Amino acid sequence: MALNDNATLVIGAGNYFTAPTGTALPTDLRAPAAAWENVGHTSIEDILAIASEGGEATVLATLQNKTLRTKYSARSETLAFTIQQFDSASLKLFYGSNMVQNPNGTLGIPTDPTPTVAAFLAIFIDGTNVFAFYAPKAEIYRADDLSISDTESLAGLPLGVKPLQHNTNTWTYAVTPLGVVTP
Template sequence: MALNDNATLVIGSGNFFTAPVGTELPADLMAIATPWQSVGHTSLEDIFGITSEGGEATTLGSLQNKSLRTKYSPRQETMTFTLQQFDTPGLRLFYGSNAPTLANGLLGVPQDPVPTVAAFLVVFLDGVNHFGFWAPKAEIYRADDMSLSDTESLAGLPLGVKPMALSTNPYAYAVTPLGDADPEA
């Protein structure tokens, strides 16, 4: 692998979007249009993360070769970010898509929450460059407990996004490489 100065990333800004399951990646990531909808304000301090569960290795051997092959368990990744917009759509991402709007305008918190299932897109901008994560199908729900700990910063709703394979796709999500001369290569 050669050095590629055009493949580095410094996040200048970014946006998080949802759309109906199966929505294709926009052709122009610098101008996202409907059906994609922004989720709203997100944390400047805790921008984005990816954690994973699974992927444990098991060494399989024979009498002649104790480490003949390695088998890996399935891996499930979770993308995390903190939403800082406490409107009804944002609260439903945190509390569940089945959170009802009550007669008095309050949002009811369901005892058996249902994650929001949608296509998910994140686009980070670095000058004229962009870097994105796209999942044609994902479950979005709270990633951690809410903690309103001080009066000096914006409160947030920690969200987790679990990309899921759509139909027969051999992938759960895709990323946009930086600095490739030919994106098809």
């Protein structure tokens, strides 16, 4: 692999979007089509984290070769970010898509919450370059407990996005190489 100074990433701006499950990756990542809805303000300090589960290795042996092959269990990943908007749409992502609007205007938190299922897109801008994560189907739900620590910072709702296999795809999410992308 050759050194490529133009392939380094410094995030200057970014946005997170949802759309109906199966919505295609936009042809212009700088201006996603109307189907893609921006989730709102997000943390500038905790931009994105990716955690993995699974992927454990099992060494398979024979009498003749104690380390013949390695088999790996399925791996799933969760993309995490913090939304800093406390409107109905954001609260539904955190508390569950089955949250209800009460007659008095409050939002009822379900005892058996249902994650929001949607297509997910995270777009990061580095000068003239673009880098993105795209999942045609994902579950979006709280990633951690709500904690408001001080009066000097914006409060946030930690969200987790679990990419899921969509239709006949053999992948759960895709990333774009840094630069211009055409799907």
